[in-house]
Amino acid sequence: MNDRLRRCCLGVLFFTVALYATDPVLEITQPKQQAVVHDEALVTIVVAPQHEGVKSVILTTDTNNTVTLKMHSGQSHYCHTFQLHLGDNNISIAAIRDKKVMKAFTRQIFVTSKVDKAYRYAPKKYEKSFFHTDAQEKVCSHCHDMRVNEIPGVAFEDVSKSNCFGCHKEINFKKYAHAPSINWLCTSCHNGKTGSFNKADANVTKFSVPDPIAPVCLKCHEKKKKLWKGKRFHHEPADSGRCNKCHNPHASNNFNYLRKPAWELCTGCHKDKIDGGHVVKTFGRKMHPTHKVKDPSRKGKELSCVSCHNPHVSNAPFMLQSDSLMSLCSRCHKK
Ligand code: HEC
Ligand code: HEC
Ligand code: HEC
Ligand code: HEC
Ligand code: HEC
Ligand code: HEC
Ligand code: HEC
Ligand code: HEC
Known part of the structure; x- marks a missing residue:
């Protein structure tokens, strides 16, 4: 290679790097940077290539869980759900062309826990975020049916027919799953209402649950409601209606959908x-x-x-x- 050609190649290389530095290359549609996720610890990455050079996108969690999304012509968005761990999580997202990284991004996510004191609150830099608003759902609706298609109280015969299933199936992938959740009657709890502890979250998502949740639980668990009302002493977290502090409302590897086996659960607070x-x-x-x-x-x-x-x-x-x-x-x- 003569000098002139080498200079020219270097020029091209420099030019491309400089170009990618200012080019969007890849849009990270979901999640927001520094978002907080609660006990479920599931987060969905949605990316949209902005440059025809992007041939694949590699997603890597800080526990070295890696997924490669291959780009096809004509598809605007690519999606993948990860299971995260409690506390700080770093997900790296790399846009790849010819086995080289065109541009790299990171997303920091914090997973909180209701029963593990060390992770009860996220550090200040993280922000609570919600997904289900008309504005945010709009881009997904090109490919996903975002409507609620459940008939209240009627279990799906084929749960994969629920419009929520495609994006949330992992929520029930545990040893024990709670009837309304495994039957995909999600809106029996996610009724869009808020309670005295989460009044501030009104209208930020279509699928909020009231906090305290007890009135919703006790609508179905009517016998317990009657039985418990008559007792003289009440345990604070149950009495204040925070059933979900101890029970995962969806599913769990522990009997009675406990967030942890009983002894670990109790000693988390005591x-x-x-x-x-x-x-x-x-x-x-x-x-x-x-x-x-x-x-x-x-x-x-x-x-x-x-x-x-x-x-x-x-x-x-x-x-x-x-x-x-x-x-x-x-x-x-x-x-
Ligand atoms: C261009 C079409 C398209 C758009 C737009 C789109 N998706 Fe997807 N999404 C798909 C396809 C196709 C799959 C199935 C991929 C698979 O199973 O490998 C999928 C799967 C998913 C999954 C399941 C992933 C998993 O690992 O199980 C989630 C969650 C998801 N999409 C969320 C979203 C969200 C949120 C949006 C809007 C911000 C969105 N998608 C926009 C095409 C799209
Ligand atoms: C296109 C994919 C998609 C579909 C379809 C979908 N969701 Fe979601 N949902 C998400 C994503 C993405 C989040 C944010 C959390 C995450 O990253 O997984 C979310 C979050 C939520 C939350 C937490 C509150 C919020 O707004 O962030 C609830 C509750 C929820 N979904 C319920 C439902 C129900 C009920 C249905 C069916 C009617 C449904 N979702 C359908 C992708 C989807
Ligand atoms: C028995 C009541 C109940 C049912 C049924 C239910 N949920 Fe939930 N869900 C809750 C409560 C309560 C929360 C609040 C956070 C918590 O306690 O984990 C929640 C939280 C969530 C979250 C947010 C987790 C986070 O990171 O903040 C998602 C997503 C979700 N539910 C999806 C669903 C989907 C999808 C279905 C249907 C398969 C469903 N839920 C059925 C009660 C319920
Ligand atoms: C839509 C009705 C409905 C709602 C709302 C509901 N449950 Fe249930 N729950 C059931 C049914 C039906 C069963 C029995 C089948 C099973 O074990 O899944 C059950 C079972 C349970 C069990 C297992 C022990 C038993 O009695 O069988 C626990 C624990 C439980 N629910 C807790 C809760 C909590 C906590 C909430 C509120 C976050 C709640 N449930 C809300 C219908 C409901
Ligand atoms: C402090 C933690 C805690 C809270 C809060 C809590 N539960 Fe429980 N719950 C448990 C434990 C632990 C068990 C299992 C008890 C056992 O194995 O004997 C249980 C069992 C249950 C059962 C199974 C039947 C039974 O009575 O043993 C139901 C139903 C239930 N809880 C519903 C609820 C509802 C509804 C609320 C909210 C009003 C609630 N729980 C709040 C810890 C809790
Ligand atoms: C739910 C069952 C249960 C209850 C209720 C219970 N214990 Fe025990 N206790 C045990 C078991 C199990 C052991 C261990 C026995 C062994 O080591 O084989 C034990 C051991 C003991 C020991 C030690 C004896 C030894 O052999 O070393 C004493 C003392 C004792 N219990 C006193 C009490 C008193 C007083 C109460 C009432 C306040 C009580 N226990 C309530 C189950 C119980
Ligand atoms: C989310 C935190 C939390 C969890 C989990 C929890 N507790 Fe408590 N518990 C409290 C609070 C708050 C009080 C009331 C203040 C106090 O006495 O410390 C309390 C009080 C008590 C009391 C004293 C009641 C009285 O009348 O003096 C007992 C006993 C108790 N808890 C047992 C348990 C058992 C058993 C478990 C496991 C099934 C458990 N706790 C799980 C928060 C919790
Ligand atoms: C063998 C029976 C037994 C077991 C097991 C047991 N406790 Fe107790 N607990 C008692 C008795 C009896 C009292 C009342 C004694 C007293 O303080 O006078 C009590 C009182 C309490 C109190 C309220 C009084 C106080 O000192 O604050 C709490 C909270 C409590 N226990 C939590 C727990 C937790 C959490 C566990 C599991 C790690 C547990 N207990 C295991 C028998 C038991």
């Missing part, structure tokens, strides 16, 4: 009760177990906080599972 020292207050004695042994009162189950405490209501103080402190011990310790 760390000082881990050692069982509160059960028997005798100086010098061994601590009472609170887990990792069999529960003599519940066949086949392990001892946990709920062996002695009802998570919702009780007629005895301290939410005991028995009618009094006296009768509690004899549930397991027969003389």
Whole structure:
């Protein structure tokens, strides 16, 4: 290669890099930068190439989960849903031409948790964001049917017929799924209303759920409503209507759709009760177990906080599972 040609090539190379630096190259349609996602930890990346040179887009999470989206002529947008982890997540998005990166982008997402204190609140730089507004749905509606097509109370025979399924199927991919969710009756809870704790979110999404959610839960769980109302003592998170602090309303790998197994769930908020020292207050004695042994009162189950405490209501103080402190011990310790 003679000098003139080399200079010319370098010139072209320099020119292309400079061009990509100012060119949009790729539009990141979803998600917003520094968005907050809650316990579900699902986030959808939607990209739209703005330059004919873009042949593929590589998405990589900070746990090295990688997906390559191949561009086809005539398709405007490309979509992929990722499962994230609690806390800070960094997703890198690279527009590729001839195996070279034309332009790289990142999206930072924070996943919060209701039961893990360390992740309860997102740092200040992150912002709560909502997706389902007419303006944002407009671009998707070229390819996805965005309308609600559920008949209230009537389960889908073929759930893939729900218009929500295509984009949200992963929400129910767990060991146990809650009836209204697995039947894709999403709007039985996502009724667009808000409650006293999320009044400020009115009209930011079509599918808000009231917070507190209890009135919605108890509409279906009517028997519980009657049973619980009559009890003398009520556990604060249940009493204030925040059923979803402990239960995942959609699905979970834990029985009763608990966000964590019972012992982990309770100790997430009551760390000082881990050692069982509160059960028997005798100086010098061994601590009472609170887990990792069999529960003599519940066949086949392990001892946990709920062996002695009802998570919702009780007629005895301290939410005991028995009618009094006296009768509690004899549930397991027969003389
Ligand atoms: C040009 C057509 C087109 C547009 C516009 C479009 N999508 Fe998609 N989307 C698709 C196709 C095709 C699939 C199926 C891809 C597959 O299954 O591999 C898909 C799949 C998805 C999925 C499921 C991804 C997964 O990994 O399961 C989500 C979520 C999604 N789109 C969201 C959106 C959102 C949000 C918008 C609007 C911001 C949008 N899409 C706009 C064509 C489009
Ligand atoms: C084109 C894809 C698409 C379809 C169809 C869709 N959603 Fe979504 N939805 C999203 C995306 C993207 C988000 C933002 C969270 C994420 O990144 O996954 C979202 C968020 C939500 C949220 C959280 C609140 C908000 O607005 O951000 C709810 C609730 C929800 N969707 C319910 C539904 C229901 C119910 C349906 C069916 C009537 C539905 N979605 C259909 C893509 C879709
Ligand atoms: C039993 C009530 C209930 C049903 C049924 C239900 N949801 Fe939810 N959903 C909630 C509540 C409550 C929240 C608020 C956040 C939380 O507790 O996780 C929520 C949150 C969400 C979110 C946002 C998660 C986030 O990151 O903030 C999405 C998306 C969602 N629901 C989609 C759906 C879809 C799709 C369906 C139908 C398959 C559905 N939901 C059915 C109660 C419900
Ligand atoms: C649209 C009606 C409906 C709503 C709303 C509803 N549930 Fe349910 N739920 C059911 C049905 C039906 C079952 C029984 C089948 C099953 O286990 O999925 C059930 C089962 C459960 C179970 C398993 C234990 C049992 O009694 O079978 C729990 C826990 C639960 N729901 C909690 C909730 C919570 C928390 C909410 C509010 C976030 C809620 N439900 C809202 C209909 C509903
Ligand atoms: C502090 C956490 C917590 C809160 C808040 C909570 N639950 Fe529960 N719930 C549990 C646990 C733990 C279990 C399992 C109990 C067991 O295994 O004995 C459970 C079990 C259930 C069951 C299964 C049947 C039963 O009674 O054991 C239903 C139904 C239920 N909860 C509904 C609700 C509703 C509705 C609300 C809101 C009014 C709510 N829960 C609030 C922790 C909670
Ligand atoms: C989301 C946080 C949270 C979770 C999870 C939680 N609690 Fe609580 N609990 C509270 C709050 C708040 C109070 C009331 C203030 C206090 O006494 O600390 C309370 C009070 C109690 C009390 C004392 C009630 C009284 O009458 O003095 C008991 C017992 C209790 N919780 C047991 C449990 C058990 C068992 C679990 C697991 C099923 C659990 N908690 C899960 C927040 C939580
Ligand atoms: C073997 C039965 C038993 C087990 C297991 C148990 N507790 Fe208790 N708990 C009690 C008794 C009895 C009391 C009332 C004793 C007292 O404080 O006078 C009590 C009181 C409490 C109180 C309220 C009083 C206070 O000191 O604040 C909380 C909160 C509590 N327990 C939480 C838990 C949690 C969380 C677990 C699981 C890690 C758990 N307990 C496991 C029997 C038990
Ligand atoms: C839900 C069942 C349950 C309840 C209720 C319960 N315990 Fe226990 N307790 C156990 C189990 C299980 C062990 C461990 C036995 C073992 O190590 O084999 C234990 C151990 C003990 C020990 C230690 C004894 C030893 O062998 O080292 C004492 C003391 C004790 N419990 C007192 C009480 C008192 C007092 C109460 C009432 C406040 C009570 N327990 C309520 C299940 C229970």
